[in-house]
Amino acid sequence: RMFNNADVRFPSITGEDGRELPVTHGTYISLMEHPDRRIRREAFQSLYSVYRQYSNTLAAAFGANVKQAVFYAKARKYTSSREYYLSSNEVPEGVYDRLVSSVRKSLPLMHRYMSLRKRLLGVDELHMYDVYVPLTSQGNTHYTFEEAKKIVKEGLAPLGEEYLSLLETGFEGRWIDVYENEGKRSGAYSWGIYGCHPYVLLNFHGTLNDVFTLAHEMGHAIHTWYSNENQPYVYAGYKIFVAEVASTCNEALLIRYLLKQCKEKKERAYLLNHFLESFRATLFRQTMFAEFEKTVHELGAAGESLTSEKLCGIYQKLNEDYFGPDMVSDSEIGYEWERIPHFYTPFYVYQYATGFSAAVAISRRIMEGEPGILEGYKRFLSGGCSMEPVELLKLCGVDMSESRPVDQAMEFFEELLDEFEVCMK
Template identity: 75%
Template sequence: MKKRSEVEIKDTWKLEDMVASDSQWEQLFEEASSKVKQYADYKGRLDESADTLYACLKFDDEISRETELLYVYSRMRSDQDTADQKYQDMFSRAQSLSYKASEYSSYIVPEILSMPEEKLDAYMKADNGISHFKRALEMVLNKREHTLSGEMEELLAQSYDATQGASQIFTMFNNADVKFPVITGENGEAVQITHGNYISLMENQDRRIRKDAFEGLYSVYAQYSNTLAAAFSTNIKQAVFYARAKKYESSRQYYLAGNEVPELVYDNLVRAVRDNLPKLHRYAGVRRKLLGVDELHMYDLYVPMVAEYDRRYTYEEAKAIVKEGLAPLGEEYLSILQEGFDSRWIDVYENEGKRSGAYSWGTYGSHPYVLLNFHGTLNDVFTLAHEMGHSIHSWYSDKNQPFTYAGYKIFVAEVASTCNEALLIRHLLKKAGSREEKAYLLNHFLESFRGTLFRQTMFAEFEDMAHKKGAAGESLTAQSLCRMYRQLNVDYFGPEMNVDAQIDYEWERIPHFYTPFYVYQYATGFSAAVAISSRIMKGEEGALEGYKKFLSGGCSMTPIELLKLCGVDMSTTRPVDEALAFFGELLDEFEGLR
């Protein structure tokens, strides 16, 4: 594997568009570190006048933008090579400054909430620009009962830096320290298992390679079960602590409230998927039959069932395929996509120490970026479409919203990305030149349902159960977590699956569990995206226009209201039910081709 210094510049992201150099970052850091102290100028004075309140809110926006820039740039530099001590240090300082800003600004919300409603209403009518913050203040007022005194909010803010240890330990272990064994490849060569090539190995038609990769990866996690259970348990305790401190009934309620999402949405998702598990059981049976194995194992889940079309793609081919597949979104969308391809928005290939997985990120005022670990699989082609969906969502939002409202809520974050995937697969299915090619693509789409709608809902169940046990004071040991995770796999995959012992450790390698109650949004976003892509592909009147309004909305509306612009109501079970019905139809079509 190449070292970072050996990667061709054209295949790396141009972070200089965000911050020109590390020395400029240091200068910006010094300026922000000094400026953040000016929060004290407004403390205890917010009810003096509309002008004072406006000046404070405007200053808070400025600091948030500046600390975000420092945080994102240093983290992305660190993600290029997580073993690079220089960027680890820069990120640590940026993180501490961010926590310090939270601490210094912690009085703002309590002071606003302590103001008489009549006074605040009068201030909001002032002709000084304060009306810009109307939606932001409404979001604050909605959390009145969960806001503590100024002193208590300041104390909580002071604690944030000290309570991130579990997440930081996991990140460094999983990306910088953990090393997986070497296995024998197809031609007798030695192959080092990495986060980046693991899925490629699991897609290999040689079952021995899949089994060796599966057992090799999880043999390492099994060695560190107690350590990782302690980290995960600590992260749950942290979430439960902040939820209780903020007077929420549970950590789940706390995190969903932060995104303005009713808990009913979570429960509806789990209920709908549970009701449709027989479809997943049937899919497991079809997979076992087509692979021609007596027993289906967990290491048989990723290999394509249509081996003849198990091909690889160059990065150039992937870009062309994605652009063609997203044509229904119109010329403007495609021009933004091409700009991203041409202007080094994307860090393409895996290198030594690079963060695993893929993401889209960036800061207001600069174009978005994408981190990939491209290996040429069909899944990598879809990952490119997915992450560019995030980036173009951010592009639209940043262009149409001020900084205050540009950052869209996590709940809608997976909609645009998954809509791109849904459009791409529908396009490729239309283009399929043979039954075998169509079967191969249907296999991929069915796997998208399994990996996103079913799997992420299973993750959501596991996370909810673990947090409830943690809140109840039950011990979250490696054994209890593995036992719980195993039973969920048994429930979800049913009698056709041999649930291997190694899968019990899978929870240990899921980074999103350290961002509590995030994963369920992949499943809800997938369901919404299937509905939106269907409307766009059918050419329904107003579908594309409504979707562009959604992309441009940022957080100017609640997530549920934003999705209604696309004709999707996530406060009901309908989008999830329709997506699962569509899964059944695809499975019927797939079986008909075999």
């Protein structure tokens, strides 16, 4: 954290107007979205030149973290560090392996998405610095907060009367701090307090993304509300494994609703791309991270030294597997593991991918009006940590110990991809 947040500095690059452009953690993503390819490439090279420079130091820090995890697991008689960390959330290891094998099976879809990206960008070679640049323009659609609330209410209507009235209570009951203000932190989150209603922080600017964020954060808030309302204090806090399910389910319901509503081609393309990107960043990327962690911890447990060369090699190979033959394997990307702080919290990130898959599966059952699904979903939201996370999800008919939920999420990805290809013809 100290290295990444306080010490590290990246060389500036030259902007379009000839002026110096600073490269920082804060500007990096917007530079990766820049329409000028030279700027994207130089920002990418600037960032990784520094991670390359400190690679041995960071390998030593990360290697020590892995060995520590391996030691704790051994000392407590677990068979592996993964078993140790997963057991703290009461998640069986099979869930992790099933996620990886299902996502691996669907990698051709990701490769297809990358080929399409290459074609749409009109480049001879697709590089890692071409991954974030938007494929569609958003248009000028601007939403007031009143409009955003209305869209979210319409999108979440399939969740039933009770859910909608809670949403209304939150909207009207001043749960939400809506706009940016001096000294207010950026981003968005929801926070719960037992015995009181949840609170939501937004920085609402009126983009479509902000409308999705509102649906997402209210998903967390209402999940918290149900669990606090129905559980004693000790069982009220839900585990990370299920934490992103309610929020992502709301986003999935909203995208399904908006796609139904929207007939205009350009706007449809924008919506489709928005959700395809969520799949790429959450389901594919986090599963790739999960594979990296598993391999590295196994090597650590086998007593191998985790050198920069070894870590970069593993990462580079995974990146090639995930992005496919159309992606040029720039040597810089091998260093990416150095800038993922989550790796210092072992076996954490896979939960983003499982949560996302579960949410897509649940949203599908809700949209299809499956008998008993709303009742089951309410019991899930009310469960807190009173049951094991995998058992809680079974209340909504989703069994994460099987490969079906991830496979079904991938089917949805394919549907969206098919439609996006048609839209962009």
